[in-house]
Amino acid sequence: QVQLVQSGAEVKKPGASVKVSCKASGYNYPSHGISWVRQAPGQGLEWMGWISAYNGNTNYAQRLQDRVTMTTDTSTSTAYMELRSLRSDDTAVYYCARGQGHMDYWGQGTLVTVSS
């Protein structure tokens, strides 16, 4: 069955970087893109960007494009999302999800806490 398993919770200081991983299994990894979505505490969903698992092409949300990098490793069926220059308002649960457009399978979420 399709599974997306994300790395564990992180606590970071303001100005630091975080890199979250998302390991896929149960399907042909290169044939589906991976999106990243975050959700601040008590808030709605925010689309962060998308990466093609086939060729690594990316699209980023305009408000994050200067601080985010998404990469993929087809040898391990793993996608990565790195966010730099962290601020307190980056505290959120970060999700990866399969799909280029609508997202049909989701990871369990990774809590990233930014605090001094």
Added chain:
Amino acid sequence: DIQMTQSPSTLSASVGDRVTITCRASQSISFWLAWYQQKPGKAPNLLIHTASTLESGVPSRFSGSGSGTDFTLTISSLQPDDFATYYCQHYNGYRWAFGQGTKVEIK
């Protein structure tokens, strides 16, 4: 970027009620729209894509309609398991976005 506006933000309803949630795009997105259900502490769950296609395994009481800028999600007969927050999401072009969400509460 295209903005998505959902209404209402909160909806109080009873089991058995017919419920309709609206999503409006700031410009035409054709039929590139999905609906998700999210329960507290859980990842979202895809209900509908391409505006009206029911995802496999989703109960038939859920339906979607619309195209262009105006879309609706309808639950024909609200069940206890349906109390949750619902989000629309467009995927037209290269930058996508979610609506702000609609919380369906018990009346």
